[in-house]
Amino acid sequence: MKVLICAGPPTSGKTTVLKQVVKKFKDEGKRLAYIKIDVQFTEEDEVFRKQFDIPTKKVYSGELCPDHCNVMIMGDAIHWAMENNTDILFVETAGLCLRCSPYVESALGMVVLEATSGMNLPKKIGPLLGLADVAIITKIDLVSQAEREVFRANVLKASKVDIIETDALHGINIGRIVKRINDANDISDSLLLKGNPPVGVCTICVGKKEIGWQKHFGVVRPLEGDVFYRGE
Amino acid sequence: MDINYLEIIGGYGRHGAEEPVRKVSLKMGDIVSIVGPTGSGKTELINDVERFADDNTPSRRRLLIDGKSVPEESVGDPSKNPIALITQHTNFLSDLPVQEFLEIHASIRQAGHTESVIERTLDFANQLTGESIILDSAMTELSGGQTRALLIADAVVIGNSPIILLDEIENAGIHRTKALELLKNYRKIFFFVTHDPRIALLSDFRIVMKGGAMQKIISRNEKEKKIAEGIKKMDDVLSDFRAKIRAGDSLEEDEFERRMKELSYN
Numbered sequence A: 001m002k003v004l005i006c007a008g009p010p011t012s013g014k015t016t017v018l019k020q021v022v023k024k025f026k027d028e029g030k031r032l033a034y035i036k037i038d039v040q041f042t043e044e045d046e047v048f049r050k051q052f053d054i055p056t057k058k059v060y061s062g063e064l065c066p067d068h069c070n071v072m073i074m075g076d077a078i079h080w081a082m083e084n085n086t087d088i089l090f091v092e093t094a095g096l097c098l099r100c101s102p103y104v105e106s107a108l109g110m111v112v113l114e115a116t117s118g119m120n121l122p123k124k125i126g127p128l129l130g131l132a133d134v135a136i137i138t139k140i141d142l143v144s145q146a147e148r149e150v151f152r153a154n155v156l157k158a159s160k161v162d163i164i165e166t167d168a169l170h171g172i173n174i175g176r177i178v179k180r181i182n183d184a185n186d187i188s189d190s191l192l193l194k195g196n197p198p199v200g201v202c203t204i205c206v207g208k209k210e211i212g213w214q215k216h217f218g219v220v221r222p223l224e225g226d227v228f229y230r231g232e
Numbered sequence B: 001m002d003i004n005y006l007e008i009i010g011g012y013g014r015h016g017a018e019e020p021v022r023k024v025s026l027k028m029g030d031i032v033s034i035v036g037p038t039g040s041g042k043t044e045l046i047n048d049v050e051r052f053a054d055d056n057t058p059s060r061r062r063l064l065i066d067g068k069s070v071p072e073e074s075v076g077d078p079s080k081n082p083i084a085l086i087t088q089h090t091n092f093l094s095d096l097p098v099q100e101f102l103e104i105h106a107s108i109r110q111a112g113h114t115e116s117v118i119e120r121t122l123d124f125a126n127q128l129t130g131e132s133i134i135l136d137s138a139m140t141e142l143s144g145g146q147t148r149a150l151l152i153a154d155a156v157v158i159g160n161s162p163i164i165l166l167d168e169i170e171n172a173g174i175h176r177t178k179a180l181e182l183l184k185n186y187r188k189i190f191f192f193v194t195h196d197p198r199i200a201l202l203s204d205f206r207i208v209m210k211g212g213a214m215q216k217i218i219s220r221n222e223k224e225k226k227i228a229e230g231i232k233k234m235d236d237v238l239s240d241f242r243a244k245i246r247a248g249d250s251l252e253e254d255e256f257e258r259r260m261k262e263l264s265y266n
C-alpha cells in the first residue's frame, strides 16, 4: 500500500488536487481510502465518500496540534486502510503547526501551495515545504506566467523539491501528479516521522519519532475516541 | 532553443465534438491572430500552446515543435521555455518591488547581464504606458495598464522567447500602436488573441474560434490588406481623439470634421 500525505495552508487547493487525482486512480480501478485531519470542521470525508464511493474518515485534532494528532492516529489509520484492502491511502491534513511536519518516512509527502500566495510564503513554512518530496503549485490560472516562474524559483530557493504546477480546477498536469504517486514506494512496516520535531515538552516534541499513540506518553489519542492521558 | 516550425494538432471542442480545423502550421516569423466571441476558447487555445499540450488538457490538442512533442523534462524549466505568454491578467499579486521581481525573473530566464536587461525592459514598458513605472514601487501598486506594459516588456526582453502569445493586449489602456510597432522589430512567432480589427488584420492569417473549437482559418488576402490600411487610418484618428481626451483637452468640431473628410478621401 502507498500512503500519500498531503499538507498545505488552508484553501491552497489540497482537496481540489486530490479529487482530480482520485478520479484518475478510480478510473484505473485502484482501491482508495481518504482521511482528513482538521482542527475543528471539515466535510471533505463526506464529499469523497459520496463522489467516489471510497472508505473515508475524518479526525478533529481539537486541542492537539494537527501534526501531532497526525502522529498519534496515523498508525491506526494505516491499519484501517490495510483492512480495507487499500492500494493508496490519501491523508489530507491542515498542517497548521509550521514548526513540525506531518510527513512520515516511506510515505509520499506532498505540499500544496497556491501561486497566489505571497512571494515570501515558501520561506515561512519551514518543514512543511522543506521535508516534502513534491510541491504542487495550484491556481496557476490566476497569475501571469512571469509571476508563476518567480514563485516557482522562490519555492526552489527554500527547498530542492520536485515541483508540479497545476490549474486544479481544470485538471491541468494532474497526469504528472498521478505518475509521481505511482512511482512512490510502498509504506514500510516501521513508521517514523520525517525530520526532527522542535524542542518541546511532549514525547513527540522531545524527539520521539515513532508513529502511533501506543508509542507515546502523556496526552495521546487513538483514531477512534478522545484524547486521554497515558503514563504515570 | 532553436525552433523552425510549430504545429497545433486539433482536438475537441467544449462539448466533445472534434474541432473542424485539424492542424495549424506556423513557421518562424509568422503572425497569427485568434478571434471569436467571448467564451469561445481563445485563451484556452493559447494556454494549450503554452503548456505544450500533449493530449493532456481538456481540449486534447497536441503541440508539436519541429515535428515532435516536447519532452516532459524540459516543460518544468523556465530557462529552457521557448514560449512567453502574456495573460489577460491586469494585476500582480506579488508583493515584491518591481526591480527585485525583474532581477529574479531575468536570472531564471538567464537573460544575460541583469542591469542592462532590466533597463531595457523598463524602457520598453515605459514606451507603452502613460505614467512611467518606478523600479522600487511594489508590483501590486502598478495600474492595470502599467502591469500589462511590464508583462509585455518582460516577455519580449527578459523572456527573449521565440514564441510569444499575447492575450488581448488592446484591453489595458496601453499604447497599442506603439506596442505593435515595437513587437514587429522582433522575428518570432506571434499569437495575438484579439477583438481588435487592426491587430487581427496585421496577422498573416487568423484562427476563428467557437464553442471551444478552432472553426476555420482565414488567410489575409490582397483585398483585406487594402482594407487593413483603411482601418489603420480610422484607428489612428480614433486614437488621436482618445489621446486628447486622456490628456484633458476638449475636442473641436472643425478638427473632427477635417479628420473625417481626410478619411473619406482615401
Ligand SMILES: Nc1nc2c(ncn2[C@@H]2O[C@H](COP(=O)(O)OP(=O)(O)OP(=O)(O)O)[C@@H](O)[C@H]2O)c(=O)[nH]1
Pocket: A008, A009, A010, A011, A012, A013, A014, A015, A016, A017, A094, A138, A139, A140, A141, A142, A166, A167, A168, A169, A170
Ligand atoms: N482558480 C483556481 N482555483 C482553485 C485551484 N485549486 C483550488 N481552487 C479553489 O480554491 C478553493 C479552495 O480549494 P480547496 O481544494 O478546498 O483547498 P484546501 O487546501 O483543501 O482547503 P482546506 O482543506 O479547507 O484547508 C476552492 O474554491 C477551489 O475551487 C486552481 O488551481 N485554480
Ligand SMILES: Nc1ncnc2c1ncn2[C@@H]1O[C@H](COP(=O)(O)OP(=O)(O)OP(=O)(O)O)[C@@H](O)[C@H]1O
Pocket: A170, B012, B013, B014, B015, B036, B037, B038, B039, B040, B041, B042, B043, B044, B045, B058, B059, B209, B211, B212, B213
Ligand atoms: N476545447 C475545450 N474543451 C473544454 N473546455 C474548453 C475548451 N475550450 C475552452 N474551454 C473552456 O471554456 C471556457 C471559456 O474559454 P476561454 O476562457 O478560452 O474563452 P475566451 O475566448 O478567451 O473568452 P474571452 O474573450 O472572454 O477572454 C474556459 O473555462 C475554458 O477552460
Ligand SMILES: [Mg+2]
Pocket: A014, A015, A016, A044, A092
Ligand atoms: Mg481541503
Ligand SMILES: [Mg+2]
Pocket: B042, B043, B044, B088, B167
Ligand atoms: Mg480569454
Ligand SMILES: [Zn+2]
Pocket: A065, A067, A068, A097, A099, A100
Ligand atoms: Zn506541533
